[in-house]
Amino acid sequence: MNQVLKAIRDHGEDGTKKGHKTRSTKNGDHVRMNALGVVCPRSGEFFAIEATHVCSEMFQIFLDEAAQSITSTRKRNILILDNASWHKKKSLDWHDFEPLYLPPYSPDLNPIERIWLLLKDRWFNNHVCKNPDELIERLDRAILDLIGRPEELKITTSFGKLL
Numbered sequence: 001m002n003q004v005l006k007a008i009r010d011h012g013e014d015g016t017k018k019g020h021k022t023r024s025t026k027n028g029d030h031v032r033m034n035a036l037g038v039v040c041p042r043s044g045e046f047f048a049i050e051a052t053h054v055c056s057e058m059f060q061i062f063l064d065e066a067a068q069s070i071t072s073t074r075k076r077n078i079l080i081l082d083n084a085s086w087h088k089k090k091s092l093d094w095h096d097f098e099p100l101y102l103p104p105y106s107p108d109l110n111p112i113e114r115i116w117l118l119l120k121d122r123w124f125n126n127h128v129c130k131n132p133d134e135l136i137e138r139l140d141r142a143i144l145d146l147i148g149r150p151e152e153l154k155i156t157t158s159f160g161k162l163l
Contacts, residue, residue: 031130032135033050033052033135034053036049036059038070038079039153039157041111041157041158042154043150044151044157045153046147046153047147048147049065050139050143056085056089059089060089063092063097064093067095067096078099079099080102081099081110082110083101111157122142123142124138
């Protein structure tokens with residue numbers, strides 16, 4: 001027992017010698033894709049685009065595409081956002097959207113986060129894409145699936161579910 005305690009003291013619980021980093025092998029490359037989206041909890045209307053990276057320029061493209069694709073039925077169209085730096089660039093053209101920034105570390109208050117959880121659970125849980133094309137194809141199908149389910153999205157994103 002003393003030898004075990006000495007080994008933990010000298011090497012740490014994971015077996016690596018103190019002061020040395022643990023090495024792990026990696027099989028293949030990490031395939032990643034971003035999705036930017038907006039959902040209306042009242043109607044269940046959902047819009048999303050895919051991007052290889054996110055920055056203020058890509059966010060502007062998202063705002064431009066969303067403004068063209070979404071029919072505003074009210075004067076005030078609030079877009080709930082986290083505090084990502086690309087959401088706060090002064091030169092952004094918000095079109096008919098009014099930005100509302102959440103307090104830090106509060107993604108549970110953003111309806112779109114519930115959609116991303118649903119998408120990940122249905123389409124990516126226990127699934128590993130082997131290449132970017134497979135990931136894009138699967139993400140395309142997932143987004144189209146969600147667009148076709150406005151009643152479910154209304155329930156998923158209702159503010160009663162968020163609070």
